[in-house]
Amino acid sequence: MTVVGLDDTDSRDRGMCTTYVAARIAERLRRGGTAVERCLLVRLNPAVEYKTRGNAALAIHTDADPDRAFDIARERLESLAETADERTHPGLVVTDDAPDAVADDVSAFTRQAIRDHLEIADAVALLERRGYRSWHVGDGRGRIGALAAVGAWNALSEWTTEYISYRESDRWGTPRDVDRESVFAAADRGYPDVWDTVDRGEGEAVCVPHTPGPILHGIRGDDPDAVRDVADRIESEPVASSQSFVTNQGTDVHLRKGTLESVADGRAYRVDGRVASDPETRRGGHVFVDLEGETGTCDGEPRRLECAAFEPTKRFRDRVRALRVGDRLTVCGEVARGTLKLEKFAVRDLVTTERVTPTCPDCERRMKSAGRNQGYRCRDCGTSADGKAERPLERDLERGWYEVPPCARRHIAKPLVRGGFDAPTHPER
Ligand code: ATP
Numbered sequence: 097m098t099v100v101g102l103d104d105t106d107s108r109d110r111g112m113c114t115t116y117v118a119a120r121i122a123e124r125l126r127r128g129g130t131a132v133e134r135c136l137l138v139r140l141n142p143a144v145e146y147k148t149r150g151n152a153a154l155a156i157h158t159d160a161d162p163d164r165a166f167d168i169a170r171e172r173l174e175s176l177a178e179t180a181d182e183r184t185h186p187g188l189v190v191t192d193d194a195p196d197a198v199a200d201d202v203s204a205f206t207r208q209a210i211r212d213h214l215e216i217a218d219a220v221a222l223l224e225r226r227g228y229r230s231w232h233v234g235d236g237r238g239r240i241g242a243l244a245a246v247g248a249w250n251a252l253s254e255w256t257t258e259y260i261s262y263r264e265s266d267r268w269g270t271p272r273d274v275d276r277e278s279v280f281a282a283a284d285r286g287y288p289d290v291w292d293t294v295d296r297g298e299g300e301a302v303c304v305p306h307t308p309g310p311i312l313h314g315i316r317g318d319d320p321d322a323v324r325d326v327a328d329r330i331e332s333e334p335v336a337s338s339q340s341f342v343t344n345q346g347t348d349v350h351l352r353k354g355t356l357e358s359v360a361d362g363r364a365y366r367v368d369g370r371v372a373s374d375p376e377t378r379r380g381g382h383v384f385v386d387l388e389g390e391t392g393t394c395d396g397e398p399r400r401l402e403c404a405a406f407e408p409t410k411r412f413r414d415r416v417r418a419l420r421v422g423d424r425l426t427v428c429g430e431v432a433r434g435t436l437k438l439e440k441f442a443v444r445d446l447v448t449t450e451r452v453t454p455t456c457p458d459c460e461r462r463m464k465s466a467g468r469n470q471g472y473r474c475r476d477c478g479t480s481a482d483g484k485a486e487r488p489l490e491r492d493l494e495r496g497w498y499e500v501p502p503c504a505r506r507h508i509a510k511p512l513v514r515g516g517f518d519a520p521t522h523p524e525r
Contacts, residue, residue, distance in 0.1 A: 097194040103153040103241025107181030113309040118154035119339035130160035137341035139508040153241030162192040187238025190229040195249035202247035209244035259323040264336040275331040282329035290317035295503035348510035356389040364430040371423040381407040418492040422447040440499040454485040496520030
């Protein structure tokens, strides 16, 4: 077996897409009479600054001779990668190890590439140690993703699927002609095995990108036949080609268990805490709320972490606005500049009462303070109360998991509809 890993071929302004390059390499390999067992679409750390969009890296598992696979991949990369953009630094890595026999240090590198930050030198050292064939343009940063893609099959255990349909090349950069109604009807048919095809709340066909690249639509889900069926039902301009990918999208594999005391920028976490401030909507419609730890740090104050639901997360912000001081949560998201960007949260415990100024049991009037630490007294009849009264609180939230809607989902984030969560779920669709 041969594994071909590649990354960093596209440009934000000029288009292209590494999945397309991988699909073209796979096509050439098949045309040459060799089998392509699968194409992997691996999402790496979404916090990496060098990414164009979704930090994708690709691997092709084939029975082709490694030298032939290398030559074909290099030729396709040279011809298709948008190297006119100085930020595009393609990388190619090829090994004749079987995908499930790739060395442990390469799989460890994959896990690090998903959850952490790596240097080009890390990739170069490992490539040398393993003796893998490689090729690159520019600073060769793409070798990080290419090597991570090679190690992915051994590193990860949870996989989903995406079926990508590509446009005819003369249409690239023009508006996509896709029949919206057929997308919504196909999405309804495929749900819940097929998810994040549309956002019903926003009325958006999220499977159709707006970027200048070659993708017409990408259909995601748990079952390869079901995603293909949804793609086949969509009425659109001609589909030039299509390719099925095995992916780590929708798996939450970027999240690490953390504590409020330990979180650091550029990584993504699952953290427990208690709501410590009233949610606040700031300019631009972004909603912020503070979380604090259960225990004090060395200076006695519990560590606070600001959490944000940005405007593009749309109706999810209402869930965050519904939080109250004292609610216990688990929050998930990437930390950047000290703020956790919420992808989902679980309500563990809700505050269900509030303390209010007591009402006089005889006159039903609000009592007044009787002075500092002296409780409350009714001005009319003189009835007194020791302190505040507890009143039940109506809450718009329930225990369990809430998530951003499909239009705001990160590729790697796990939609609640996929199940396997440790509390009830409130999926968005
Ligand atoms: P698209 O998803 O639209 O194809 P992209 O978002 O995948 O584009 P790339 O053009 O692949 O973006 O750029 C990401 C770059 O960052 C690649 O060169 C890749 O090797 C590198 N990279 C990926 N993960 C890490 C990491 N954890 N640490 C450092 N560099 C990384």
